[in-house]
Amino acid sequence: VKSFLGSPFQLCTLMFQLFINNQWEDAASGKTFPTINPATGEVICQVAEADVADVDKAVKAARDAFRWGSPWRRMDASHRGLLINRLADAIERDSAYLAELETLDNGKPYAISYTVDLPTVVKCFRYYAGWADKWEGKTIPIDGDYFCYTRHEPIGVCGQIIPWNFPLLMQAWKIAPALATGNTVVMKVAEQTPLTALYVASLIKEVGFPEGVVNILQGMGPSAGAALARHMDVDKLAFTGSTEVGHLIQQASGSSNLKKVTLELGGKSPNIILSDANMEDAVEQAHFGLFFNQGQCCCAGSRTFVQADIYDEFVERSVERARRRVVGNPFDLKTEQGPQVDQEQFNKILGYISSGKREGAKLMCGGGVAADRGYFIQPTVFGDVQDNMTIAREEIFGPVMQIMKFKTLEEVVTRANDTKYGLAAAVFTKDIDKASYVSNGLRAGTVWVNCYDVFASQAPFGGYKSSGNGRELGEYGLDNYTEVKTVITKVPQKNS
């Protein structure tokens, strides 16, 4: 593992531009914006800023790549799979570079970028590569003298808007199923973290995807994102980000062309620790489930419900674990926690910490800034948190853990479900009946039993209620990118 800090960083100048039709272009407006290293607050570089005109151009390229008879439409499904596999190979080859770039731009520890984000990205691409020629329609025994079959066709031009917390992984989650099913893509990456997505764009071109199949733009939500969401020639929009913006996306679809919308939004995920759980394991998993990725996870276990008879010990051990968390330079391999992604998030999280103190939660550790420059926040644990406090209701998206007390299973399931969110949940217990009672009772798209944040390309992920709409990953993820066409042919005489 080579260290970024020791070697001059080779940023390809092309990567500062927009990727449209397999070419690099400046923004039509000529505008650029800076991307910041959150560990220092310094500018890494300026990148082109996409706006409406660039979105139009990218959509035209994607539409052209999707036209009837195009190389992409005519390609064998297995060959689409081969291209996606080659992209996985190229990303694997350049893993160290991509991991460095990810850490530089996002602030997540390099040890995590390299050992978690990158392998997961590669696996996601390989997984969907395999689906390309296995997404099968059916023949259906309908009544009457007819022959009926379904074709699973791509939806068309897919707009995809991804967040900054897992830039590469979110890109893979979005484009892998879209391409496996034969769509074309216009992706807007987060303005905080454009760099790795642009490097992957160069790999997309390198491995031989036809022009216009994937187009990648970096820009702001209110301009480029909005242009994509309300575009009349975008057939589908997939968004991962805040519930607040999710509302806007759905509205934009309604006020434009009723494009299909899938959403992966926020969460306030309950993590329920029963008194018969393995204490040490539960403490570690709850710690990891909240603090992983600087707490910047939509599935962060940000409401830890602990049964009354083990509550005090659990809080004490959690505090002790949080105090041991290593915060610092994300390129230091010992670092567990880097900076928050930007000034805005940094301020927002500190605001939530203040509200927690103000509303009477007990600050057990942390609660302040962790360094004199960059956006570092101390790992923070609140005890005695009540369900009506702001820190128990709103998504903090930072290294701030809330620990609540409960007595009975019925009570905790009710309280856990008492939220507009429904993304993820977990239960820790050795009792098989309690595990099934709680996991069946929770209103959440993913439930982990005796584990947390276990992700796999094969397992679907998505939210109940205001946490989203649709499922990503797994076979389910293919539905998001498929139109089903029913073909019915009259036959002279039907026979079984």
Add this chain to the structure above:
Amino acid sequence: LSVQKRSVQSTAQSQPDFTEKHSNMNSQPDNGHQQQADNGSKPQGPNQNHKPEHVDGPETHNLPIPIPDPPIQYTQLFINNEWHESCTGRKIPVYDPATGKLLCEVEEADSEDVDKAVRSARAAFQIGSPWRSMDASDRGLLLNKLADLVERDRLLLATLEALDSGKVFLMAYFVDLIATVKTLRYYGGWADKIQGKTIPVDGEYFTYTRHEPIGVCGQIIPWNFPVMMFAWKIAPALCCGNTVVIKPAEQTPLSALHMAALIKEAGFPPGVVNVVPGYGETAGSAISHHMDIDKVAFTGSTDVGKLIQKAAGDSNLKRVTLELGGKNPNIVFADCDLEYAVEQAHSGLFFNQGQCCLAGSRVFVEEPIYEEFVHRSVEKARSKVLGNPLLPGVEQGPQIDQKHFDKIMELIESGKREGATLECGGSAWDQQGLFIQPTVFSNVTDDMRIAEEEIFGPVQQIMCFRGTHEVIHRANATHYGLAAGVFTNDIDKALTVSSALQAGMVWVNCYNAMSAQCPFGGFKMSGNGRELGEYALQEYTEVKAVTIKISQKNS
């Protein structure tokens, strides 16, 4: 247990010098063994000598050429990722059917070797073994890696395949090897997508299914597509997590043994795949009777298929899948594109020297176009270029061995005797070797032996029919049911005939259109189960339903 490094050159009388052979064949125009006098075929046929006409044409320049004097590195039994001599010390002589020359000898597995291989496969399948505890996605990765290695060694494998089986080198290179790679990649993708279900059972229960591997799978494959059959068999078995003891045909063990080496190189754990070349009566029988083999998959003749099924009944009721023979109808309606149908019917029968279970060996042609169809089919058959399969321009190689050659010749004689009209061919080609002239019979009636029995050679039967119902009835009047073709531009006829035919595959306006994604297998006595596609996964999984009592069920 050392890896044998051996080349063709180092074995007894086997030094095919391709350059010399090439000129040799061109310089012996009289070796054609043409039988015009015997069979009454018209002397003005397009290429009656079946010789290459322009082997140095510009289009051949970019084509791959076989490796001259290819190394034959692997000639031993592959058990537990190691190379073994056979327990009996016996060896199988392996011949080049184009020249009759000995290529090499390989170790001959018998029941003791099969036992050894099964023990190694069983150990690899133990709970907690590296193979059982491996992520499904990693099994997929290994299959993809194997595909990469086959791609790397494609030229060598295609050369070995052509040398060993007599199939045309370019076909081996462009058809067999591509299909092998694609099959491995296809099932590589399935490994982590073989999904069980959770099932809303009645009562206070939670039920889910696990799709588990069956266990140790015995696989017995034929000589007509040696490396492709190897891939068809091992790819779904491995993707589902089974372990394998595979017996390649005694005629064609070389590509399978090279694949064994690649399996080891790719990183499959020891014992996951074991390759045991041997004869059917000994090694094959030992596999099908084995008490510790959980499943046997066989591709070959219907006669042997019955023996396999019986052996399973006599032993441990192992699961059996069978891909057997066919006598496949290819139905050509008068409204079709005639030239195209003639071409497809021709390749549908003559492909791979006619040695395909899928061969369209009963061509039913509608009366108004019958004579023209026969005429054009004969022209096509006459223009076919025979010769050493390693040479460019050659379209048909030798049959696999003397026994098979004799069987085909015997059936041709029966056709003549029973009154079919021999339009062309009908006898051997070349003074030595196992070549048979492309043969076309017309005026064939359904009760003739050539219309009822699988010939597995370059012998085309063309029958005449008048109505749709008639031809459906006649096409289905066979105990086989593997494949069928129909050529028509009429959508109603296409749908009616394709629904009515009793066959595992029906091709409409095409023939032999195969792909890894599409299931393949037979109705009736053509087999049992399906290979390829998602369907093949069922043949290599046991479904386990797990039901757990819960305190209270909710939707």
